[in-house]
Amino acid sequence: MSFKKTFSCAAAALLMFVPAPGRLAAGVLLALEFDFLAISMAALNGVFSRPPLEDLKEPLLLALLVSIVILLSRLFSLFVPDLALQLGFAMYLPAVSSFLTAEVSSNAGVKTEDAVRGAARVCAAVSVGAVLFFLLRDVAGFGTITYFGAHGMEQKVLFDSGETCALTFLATIPGALLMAGAILSLLALAMKKIAIAGNSPVRGGADD
Amino acid sequence: MIDTLLCYMAFASAPLVYGIGLDRATSAIRPRGASMALRAVKGAITILCSVSLSWVIVRHLLVPASLVSLCPLVALLVFTTVSSLVEVISRLASDKRSSEFSVSYLVTLLALCESVSIIDALAIAVASMLSFALLSPVLRATCERGETAKKFDGDEKRKSFAVVAAAVAAAALCAWDVSWLNGLR
Numbered sequence: 001m002s003f004k005k006t007f008s009c010a011a012a013a014l015l016m017f018v019p020a021p022g023r024l025a026a027g028v029l030l031a032l033e034f035d036f037l038a039i040s041m042a043a044l045n046g047v048f049s050r051p052p053l054e055d056l057k058e059p060l061l062l063a064l065l066v067s068i069v070i071l072l073s074r075l076f077s078l079f080v081p082d083l084a085l086q087l088g089f090a091m092y093l094p095a096v097s098s099f100l101t102a103e104v105s106s107n108a109g110v111k112t113e114d115a116v117r118g119a120a121r122v123c124a125a126v127s128v129g130a131v132l133f134f135l136l137r138d139v140a141g142f143g144t145i146t147y148f149g150a151h152g153m154e155q156k157v158l159f160d161s162g163e164t165c166a167l168t169f170l171a172t173i174p175g176a177l178l179m180a181g182a183i184l185s186l187l188a189l190a191m192k193k194i195a196i197a198g199n200s201p202v203r204g205g206a207d208d
Numbered sequence: 209m210i211d212t213l214l215c216y217m218a219f220a221s222a223p224l225v226y227g228i229g230l231d232r233a234t235s236a237i238r239p240r241g242a243s244m245a246l247r248a249v250k251g252a253i254t255i256l257c258s259v260s261l262s263w264v265i266v267r268h269l270l271v272p273a274s275l276v277s278l279c280p281l282v283a284l285l286v287f288t289t290v291s292s293l294v295e296v297i298s299r300l301a302s303d304k305r306s307s308e309f310s311v312s313y314l315v316t317l318l319a320l321c322e323s324v325s326i327i328d329a330l331a332i333a334v335a336s337m338l339s340f341a342l343l344s345p346v347l348r349a350t351c352e353r354g355e356t357a358k359k360f361d362g363d364e365k366r367k368s369f370a371v372v373a374a375a376v377a378a379a380a381l382c383a384w385d386v387s388w389l390n391g392l393r
Contacts, residue, residue, distance in 0.1 A: 007364050012231050015371070019227035059288050062309075066284050070277060092280065092317060093227055096310040173225060174382055177375035181368050188364035 003191050010187055012099040013126045014180045017133060020090040022171040025083055025146040025153045027134025031127040033072050034094045037065055038126075041100055042119035046112035065095040080152045136179070141171025209331055216335035223343050224378040226318060228336065229311035233344050234370035246298065251312045252337060254294050258287040258316045259333045263326045283320055287313050311340065347373050 016034075020026050041061060048057040073091050076084035094100070110118070138146055144155040169175040222228040262283045270276050291312070315336045323329035350373040351366050 004363070007367075011234075011367055011371075015227065015231045015234070018230065019225065062288070063281065063284055066280050070280055074277060089226055089318060089321065092314065096313055098231055098310065101310075172382065174375050174379035177224075177371060177378055181372035181375055184368040184371055185365070188362070188368055191364075192362075 003195060007184075007188060007191065009099060009122070010129070011184055012097055013129065014133065014183060016093050016097045016099065017130055018176045018180055019093065019173060020134075021086045022134065022137030022141045022176060023083070023086075023146045023153070024131070024134045024138040025080070025148060026087055027130050027138075028148075029076060029080070029083060029087065030090070030094065030134075031130040033069070033091060034126060034130070035123040036072065037068060037094055038100060038119045038123050039116060040068060041065065042115040043112060045115060046110075062096070065100070066092075069095045080148065083153045133179070133183075137170050137176060140167040141169075141175065209327070212328060212331045213335045213338075216332050217339045217342065218381055221339040221343065221378075221381060222315060222318065222336035223340055224374060224381065226314070228314040228318065229340050230374065232311060233340065233347055234367055234374055247308055248341070250294050250298055251308055254287070254291045255312050255315050255319075255333050255337065256330060257290045257294075258283065258312075259319045259329050260326060261290065262286045262316065262320055263323070263329050266320060267326075279320055280317055283316050284313065287316055315340075343374070343377065346377060 013034075017027065017030060020030055041064075044061065044064065045057075048054070048060050053060065069091055073084060073087075076087070076091075135145070138144060139158060142155075143159045144157050146153055146155045148154070170179060216222065220226070223230045223233050262279075265282055265286065266276065266279050270278060270282065291309075315333055318336060319329045319333040323332055347370050351370050354369055355366070
């Protein structure tokens with residue numbers, strides 16, 4: 001994957017998670033939803049690319065994705081109703097994100113097994129990133145770690161969030177946006193440095 | 209009505225609070241005038257028609273049958289049909305092709321999910337479109353200013369800067385919500 005594509009995928013994935021509540025449990029649910037959607041899309045992309053369905057591929061895939069989100073939101077409402085209520089509209093963002101559309105267009109002509117394997121790799125990266133992003137917001141913003149318990153979403157209080165008052169900003173949407181901007185800047189810088197190091201003529205300087 | 213318009217245009221701005229089209233608004237791609245205008249007009253017509261039709265279907269078919277949870281799927285089917293129809297008409301009229309899905313569909317869905325009447329739904333849809341139309345030029349102008357000062361040496365830095373600018377805009381609009389300042393003494 002090229003530098004530009006990796007960066008735009010990371011940006012799309014991060015911005016998709018910004019409007020969600022800054023709780024680790026919410027991040028885990030959204031990551032699971034994203035994984036399910038991406039793998040379903042990769043698996044069914046090949047099926048819908050065959051005649052006579054090829055002309056209706058895009059609307060069929062979109063209808064399928066929205067149906068999956070409806071199903072997942074009903075399941076979440078059943079098991080973790082408070083969190084499902086908080087997530088609300090944010091659950092529909094991954095289904096229509098440019099991230100999944102780009103993923104499908106890059107899978108054109110690829111075997112279904114390879115497409116699913118590729119999607120699983122992307123999902124692993126996005127899930128780890130999402131969990132870290134939400135963990136940081138949860139700990140810094142609320143001073144808690146949220147998890148799934150016997151009674152739905154439960155939390156462990158680490159410290160009084162009043163003591164780290166300025167960091168409470170990270171729990172808000174502007175705070176999440178600011179954090180996303182900072183992460184993207186660092187990512188751009190790191191990838192640029194890696195690219196420069198990769199092209200450097202003094203790689204493995206021992207030869208000189 | 210004016211409360212709804214103001215709320216969804218500024219305080220609960222669709223791109224900043226609901227994340228609708230945030231990726232697009234902070235994108236480094238700069239659309240040209242004619243294609244952008246065509247896309248905006250088509251998007252507005254599609255959204256308003258889809259919201260009206262979907263609202264009627266939801267109110268008179270899904271609510272009596274207790275199937276409101278299927279609202280996003282019905283909205284998608286109506287939106288796809290209306291969008292195809294508008295695309296055909298626009299291609300006959302101007303022979304230009306442009307289609308936009310995610311922002312228009314999410315605005316339609318937001319209007320349906322958060323309204324209590326059809327007028328309310330249309331007001332939310334209009335306000336959400338206006339919020340996107342207000343934010344995009346602000347972010348673009350901020351980034352252009354940075355480019356003039358030669359602060360960016362690539363689209364990546366421009367994108368990061370646009371996201372930070374969006375954060376500042378969101379903080380300015382949410383400044384009345386001072387709950388995160390409670391800890392400051």
